[in-house]
Amino acid sequence: xxxxxxxxxxxxxxxxxxxxxxxxxxxxxxxxxxxxxxxxxxxxxxxxxxxxxxxxxxxxxxxxxxxxxxxxxxxxxxxxxxxxxxxxxxxxxxxxxxxxxxxxxxxxxxxxxxxxxxxxxxxxxxxx
Numbered sequence: 050x051x052x053x054x055x056x057x058x059x060x061x062x063x064x065x066x067x068x069x070x071x072x073x074x075x076x077x078x079x080x081x082x083x084x085x086x087x088x089x090x091x092x093x094x095x096x097x098x099x100x101x102x103x104x105x106x107x108x109x110x111x112x113x114x115x116x117x118x119x120x121x122x123x124x125x126x127x128x129x130x131x132x133x134x135x136x137x138x139x140x141x142x143x144x145x146x147x148x149x150x151x152x153x154x155x156x157x158x159x160x161x162x163x164x165x166x167x168x169x170x171x172x173x174x175x176x177x
Contacts, residue, residue: 057112057116058135074110076094095145113134124150142169143171145162147161
């Protein structure tokens, strides 16, 4: 286990570094606070990534996602911050983070973000 600078996220070495494979993590119970009203916001997150040298440890993802619970931020900010934090930590070959935000004021919002490592090609078509 490799300890990161992030106080929640831990990583471990990719046991199959020569292979391209997709890891999907579904987080169905994300909560945070609306920065304007202080009311709770709810979302489901799906994180897909093709690891390079490091993978994210699952319990640490649970703790990391839970750390947003009392934070006031817009949907766009939270979704992009999840992408940024994980990307900076593990530098995956590919990563996408999708936030499916629950109804608020009669509107359901989906925020999709992604990052592709420069020069990486999906030769095995694992993202299809």
